[in-house]
Amino acid sequence: MPESAAGSPWLAHEGALAGLRVLDLSRILSGPFCTMILGDLGADVIKVENVEGGDDTRAWGPPFQGEDAAYFHTVNRNKRGIAVDLKDPRCRDLVGRLAATADVVVENFRPGTAARLGLGYEQIRELNPRAVYVSVSGYGQTGPLSQEPGYDAIAQALSGVMSVTGEPDGPPVRVGVSGADLAAGMWACIGLLAALHARERTGEGQWVDVSLLDGQISWLTYVAGGYFVTGEVPRRYGSAHPTIVPYQAFPTADGYLMVAAGNDTLWRRFAPAIGLSHLGEDPRFATNPDRVRNRETLLPLIEAALGERSAQEWGKALSDAGVPAGPINTVDQALAHPQVQARNMIAEVDHPSAGTIRMVASPLKLSDTAPAIRTAPPELGQHTAEVLGGLGLDTDALSELRDKGAVR
Structure with missing residues (x-):
C-alpha cells in the first residue's frame, strides 16, 4: 500500500461507476x-x-x-x-x-x-x-x-x-x-x-x-442476539463491551486510553504490561467469562495502574506488548493523525x-x-x-x- 499521494495507484483515474x-x-x-x-x-x-x-x-x-x-x-x-x-x-x-x-x-x-x-x-x-x-x-x-x-x-x-x-x-x-x-x-x-x-x-x-x-x-446485531438468547434487556456500558473485559476507555494521568484486550492471550499480555503480572493467572480473571463476571473487582485495579502514566505512554507500551490500545483522539487530533494522512x-x-x-x-x-x-x-x-x-x-x-x- 502507498504511504503518500505521490505516484499512488489509489488516486484518481476514471471511476468505477463512470457512465452511470x-x-x-x-x-x-x-x-x-x-x-x-x-x-x-x-x-x-x-x-x-x-x-x-x-x-x-x-x-x-x-x-x-x-x-x-x-x-x-x-x-x-x-x-x-x-x-x-x-x-x-x-x-x-x-x-x-x-x-x-x-x-x-x-x-x-x-x-x-x-x-x-x-x-x-x-x-x-x-x-x-x-x-x-x-x-x-x-x-x-x-x-x-x-x-x-x-x-x-x-x-x-x-x-x-x-x-x-x-x-x-x-x-x-x-x-x-x-x-x-x-x-x-x-x-x-x-x-x-x-x-x-x-x-x-x-x-x-x-x-x-x-x-x-x-x-x-x-x-443491533450481537446486542439483539444476546437478548434473543437470554431475554435480558441490554443496558448501557459506556465505552465498555457487554461481553468482553477489559475492553473500554480508562483514565490515565492526562487523558483517556481505549483498551481492547479481546481474548485471553491479549489479557495475559496486558496484565504484565501495566505492572499487574499477578492478575494474569488469577483464577478470578483467567478467562474472559471470569473477567466479565468479576468486572467490578477488576476494573478499579486496572484504573489505578493506568493512572500512573500518560495515555500516549501507555499506548506505546501496550502496542509494543502486542495489545490493541490507543489514546482517544479529539477530532482535530484524529484528522492530523499520521495514519489518516498516509491514507x-x-x-x-x-x-x-x-x-x-x-x-x-x-x-x-x-x-x-x-x-x-x-x-x-x-x-x-x-x-x-x-x-x-x-x-x-x-x-x-x-x-x-x-x-x-x-x-x-
Missing part, C-alpha cells in the same frame, strides 16, 4: 451521502434543488464557507446542481425527462410526496423501466409509522441504539454523528448497486426501499465562491478505478443551464423560466 447517471432528488444528509459516494466513484450525479434556497443544509450554519454552510459542502461534492420549482408543471416535465435518461433516481421525501409531484416510482418506471428507484425515509414505505417524518435522533431512539449508548448511571445519548442518516445512506448505496447488478440479468430496474429505523435495527483521508477542492475547501475524502481504496474528488459542491443552480440545455431546452425557453422564477 444518477438523478438526485434528495436533500439534507441520508440521500446526499449516498449520491456523493456514487459521485466519488465516477457517476454523473445531477442534484435537483428547490429554486428557493435549495437544500436545507445550505443554511445549516455557522460555520459558512462562501454562501453556504460547511455542512452542505460535506456531502455534495462531485455533483452537478440544478435549481427548479417542482410545483411548476414545466419543471416537473424537465425533471421527468432527466429521469428518463438516468440509471438511478434517489429521493428521500416523506412517502407519497414524490408521487404527488409526479416523480414517484410508478411514474418514473413508466418513463424509464430500467431505472433503479431509491427511496430513503424515516420508517419505510409501509407500516404504521410510514407517513411520519424521519429524523436521525428519533430513529436512534426508537431503534434501541440510544438505550445502549452512554454511561451506566447516566441518561441515554445519541451517537455523536448522525449514525441513522449515514447508515441509511450507505444501505441505500448497497441496495442500488445490488439492483443495478440484478438489472444486468433482467433488463429492468426496481424499487429500493430503505429506512433510517431499519438501518439502526440492523446495527489520503483529507482532501482539498477549489470552490468558486468559498475558495479552497478541506473535506474528508472517500475511504474506498480501489487499485484501478479509485474514487476521486473531481468537482466542488455546486452553488445553487450552478449547472441549470448546462443540464437543461442537454435536454434540448434553448436559451429563450430557459430565460423565460428564469424570469418567472421557475428555475435558477
Whole structure:
C-alpha cells in the first residue's frame, strides 16, 4: 500500500461507476451521502434543488464557507446542481425527462410526496423501466409509522441504539454523528448497486426501499442476539463491551486510553504490561467469562495502574506488548493523525465562491478505478443551464423560466 499521494495507484483515474447517471432528488444528509459516494466513484450525479434556497443544509450554519454552510459542502461534492420549482408543471416535465435518461433516481421525501409531484416510482418506471428507484425515509414505505417524518435522533431512539449508548448511571445519548442518516445512506448505496447488478440479468430496474429505523435495527446485531438468547434487556456500558473485559476507555494521568484486550492471550499480555503480572493467572480473571463476571473487582485495579502514566505512554507500551490500545483522539487530533494522512483521508477542492475547501475524502481504496474528488459542491443552480440545455431546452425557453422564477 502507498504511504503518500505521490505516484499512488489509489488516486484518481476514471471511476468505477463512470457512465452511470444518477438523478438526485434528495436533500439534507441520508440521500446526499449516498449520491456523493456514487459521485466519488465516477457517476454523473445531477442534484435537483428547490429554486428557493435549495437544500436545507445550505443554511445549516455557522460555520459558512462562501454562501453556504460547511455542512452542505460535506456531502455534495462531485455533483452537478440544478435549481427548479417542482410545483411548476414545466419543471416537473424537465425533471421527468432527466429521469428518463438516468440509471438511478434517489429521493428521500416523506412517502407519497414524490408521487404527488409526479416523480414517484410508478411514474418514473413508466418513463424509464430500467431505472433503479431509491427511496430513503424515516420508517419505510409501509407500516404504521410510514407517513411520519424521519429524523436521525428519533430513529436512534426508537431503534434501541440510544438505550445502549452512554454511561451506566447516566441518561441515554445519541451517537455523536448522525449514525441513522449515514447508515441509511450507505444501505441505500448497497441496495442500488445490488439492483443495478440484478438489472444486468433482467433488463429492468426496481424499487429500493430503505429506512433510517431499519438501518439502526440492523446495527443491533450481537446486542439483539444476546437478548434473543437470554431475554435480558441490554443496558448501557459506556465505552465498555457487554461481553468482553477489559475492553473500554480508562483514565490515565492526562487523558483517556481505549483498551481492547479481546481474548485471553491479549489479557495475559496486558496484565504484565501495566505492572499487574499477578492478575494474569488469577483464577478470578483467567478467562474472559471470569473477567466479565468479576468486572467490578477488576476494573478499579486496572484504573489505578493506568493512572500512573500518560495515555500516549501507555499506548506505546501496550502496542509494543502486542495489545490493541490507543489514546482517544479529539477530532482535530484524529484528522492530523499520521495514519489518516498516509491514507489520503483529507482532501482539498477549489470552490468558486468559498475558495479552497478541506473535506474528508472517500475511504474506498480501489487499485484501478479509485474514487476521486473531481468537482466542488455546486452553488445553487450552478449547472441549470448546462443540464437543461442537454435536454434540448434553448436559451429563450430557459430565460423565460428564469424570469418567472421557475428555475435558477
